Every structure is written in structure tokens, then in C-alpha cells.
Amino acid sequence: MGYKRVLVKFSGEALAGENGHGIDTKILKFIAGEIKTLVDAGIEVGIVIGGGNIIRGVTAAADGIIRRTSGDYMGMLATVINAIAMQEACEHEGMLVRVQSAIKMEQIAEAFIVRRATRHLERGRVVIFAAGTGNPFFTTDTAATLRAIEIGAEVIIKATKVDGVYDKDPKKFADAIKLPSLGYEQALQDHIKVMDDTSIALAKENKLPIIVCDMFTPGNLLEIIQGNFDRCSIVK
Ligand SMILES: Nc1ncnc2c1ncn2[C@@H]1O[C@H](COP(=O)(O)OP(=O)(O)OP(=O)(O)O)[C@@H](O)[C@H]1O
Numbered sequence: 108m109g110y111k112r113v114l115v116k117f118s119g120e121a122l123a124g125e126n127g128h129g130i131d132t133k134i135l136k137f138i139a140g141e142i143k144t145l146v147d148a149g150i151e152v153g154i155v156i157g158g159g160n161i162i163r164g165v166t167a168a169a170d171g172i173i174r175r176t177s178g179d180y181m182g183m184l185a186t187v188i189n190a191i192a193m194q195e196a197c198e199h200e201g202m203l204v205r206v207q208s209a210i211k212m213e214q215i216a217e218a219f220i221v222r223r224a225t226r227h228l229e230r231g232r233v234v235i236f237a238a239g240t241g242n243p244f245f246t247t248d249t250a251a252t253l254r255a256i257e258i259g260a261e262v263i264i265k266a267t268k269v270d271g272v273y274d275k276d277p278k279k280f281a282d283a284i285k286l287p288s289l290g291y292e293q294a295l296q297d298h299i300k301v302m303d304d305t306s307i308a309l310a311k312e313n314k315l316p317i318i319v320c321d322m323f324t325p326g327n328l329l330e331i332i333q334g335n336f337d338r339c340s341i342v343k
């Protein structure tokens with residue numbers, strides 16, 4: 108068993124590394140190396156990267172000076188910055204990469220066209236989907252789930268700072284218990300937070316399994332995609 112076409116959503120926040128903001132090129136290089144192991148294994152890879160290392164709409168709008176919609180567009184632009192950085196890092200590792208943006212910006216990225224994206228994937232190119240869904244009030248988790256469904260990915264993998272889904276936030280509670288496998292309904296009822304409810308509902312409706320794993324464990328992504336679920340959680 109194993110997957111042939113996957114969508115991996117990487118944490119934007121984690122790109123910042125120890126700086127706490129911006130982009131740490133050592134982390135970019137590490138992630139590109141992990142993506143290369145998938146491409147070398149013949150897996151078709153779509154990618155979404157968050158924007159939390161630069162700006163989130165909710166935070167930008169917190170004191171009422173910036174409107175939420177503007178903050179969200181700023182957040183979507185942040186994901187384009189991350190996508191371009193990741194494209195560079197992947198090309199540096201020798202991969203063929205295309206960035207497709209949900210907001211038109213023809214000088215720096217292709218527009219998102221699903222048929223074109225799938226053609227790139229068939230040809231072994233990594234496709235990075237930028238600018239989220241192109242709409243405010245959504246997140247890159249939802250954008251990643253949407254793109255996964257559109258391109259016919261067999262799974263969405265949320266590669267983040269925790270190694271799975273817990274009964275409560277493990278970054279806040281030392282006694283949090285890991286849940287290796289859970290149903291969509293439970294994930295929605297418990298508001299697991301590691302993925303937002305909109306993305307879980309969309310995945311549920313389209314029977315798309317969600318895997319949550321640690322993005323910093325070398326070899327983790329390939330192992331999971333090849334069918335070893337020991338070091339992750341699966342929502343299905
Ligand atoms: N039930 C839970 N199980 C696991 N992690 C949880 C849970 N509840 C909250 N979290 C938190 O969710 C975080 C991951 O999701 P979040 O979308 O916030 O981060 P991200 O992957 O860095 O996203 P972005 O790309 O927007 O920066 C984890 O770092 C963890 O602290």
C-alpha cells in the first residue's frame with residue numbers, strides 16, 4: 108500500500124525557525140530535501156504552505172485598525188512569499204517546480220488552473236499552490252484540503268510542529284494524549300484545532316483522509332506515504 112498523488116501542507120510558522128518570524132533558509136533546505144525523497148520515489152506532490160511566519164489576518168486585525176478582509180489578503184500574500192521561497196529551495200535541490208496562485212500575479216506565478224496543475228503533476232513537477240483559496244475568512248488548511256480534492260490527491264498530509272492529533276493541545280498541556288486514528292465526526296466534535304473545522308468538514312464530505320505529522324523528523328513523509336502510520340495520526 109502507499110499513495111501515488113499527495114498534497115502536503117507545511118506550516119508557515121515553522122519556516123521562521125529560531126528567529127520567530129521570516130524565513131530560515133536552513134529550514135527551507137531541509138523541507139526541500141524531504142520533498143525530493145518523495146519525487147525520487149515517483150510520488151506526485153502538491154504543496155500548500157501557510158503564512159503564519161509572516162502575518163495572519165486575525166492577528167493583523169486584532170486592534171481594529173486593519174480590517175479583517177485586508178488582513179486576510181495580506182495573509183494570502185504572505186503565502187505567496189513562502190511559496191516563492193520554497194520554489195527556489197526545491198529548484199536548488201534539482202526538482203521541477205511550478206507555483207500556481209489563487210490571486211492573479213502573472214509576473215511571478217501561474218494562475219491556479221486545475222487541469223494545468225494535474226498536467227504538471229503527471230510530468231513529475233512539484234506544484235505549490237499559493238494565496239490560499241483566494242478568499243478572506245479561510246485558512247491555508249482549508250485551501251490545502253480544497254486543492255487536494257481538486258487535483259485528486261489520495262490524502263492530505265498536514266506537516267506541522269506536532270507529531271499528530273492529541274486530545275488537547277500538546278504544546279499547552281504536558282498530559283495530552285496522542286490519538287493515532289480518529290473519525291471526522293470525533294475531530295469535529297472535539298474541535299481538535301490542529302486542523303480547522305472547515306477543512307475537516309470538507310475532507311469528510313469528500314472522503315479525503317487527513318494525516319497529521321511532524322515536519323521535522325527526517326524521512327517521516329516518505330514513510331507515511333509508503334503506508335507506515337506509526338509516527339502520525341490519521342483522521343478518516
Ligand atoms: N488537539 C490538538 N492536537 C495537536 N495539535 C494541536 C491540538 N490543538 C491545538 N494544536 C496546535 O496546533 C498547532 C498546529 O496547527 P496550526 O494550524 O496552528 O499551525 P501551523 O501548522 O504552524 O499553521 P500555519 O501554516 O498557519 O503557520 C500545533 O502546533 C499545536 O500546538
Ligand SMILES: O=c1ccn([C@@H]2O[C@H](COP(=O)(O)O)[C@@H](O)[C@H]2O)c(=O)[nH]1
Pocket residue numbers: 119156157158159162163164165178179180181182183184185186238239240241242243244245246247248250
Ligand atoms: O484561503 C485563505 C487562506 C489564507 N488566508 C489568510 O492568510 C493567512 C495565512 O494563512 P494560515 O492558514 O493562517 O497560515 C490566514 O491567517 C488568513 O488571514 C485567507 O484569508 N484565505
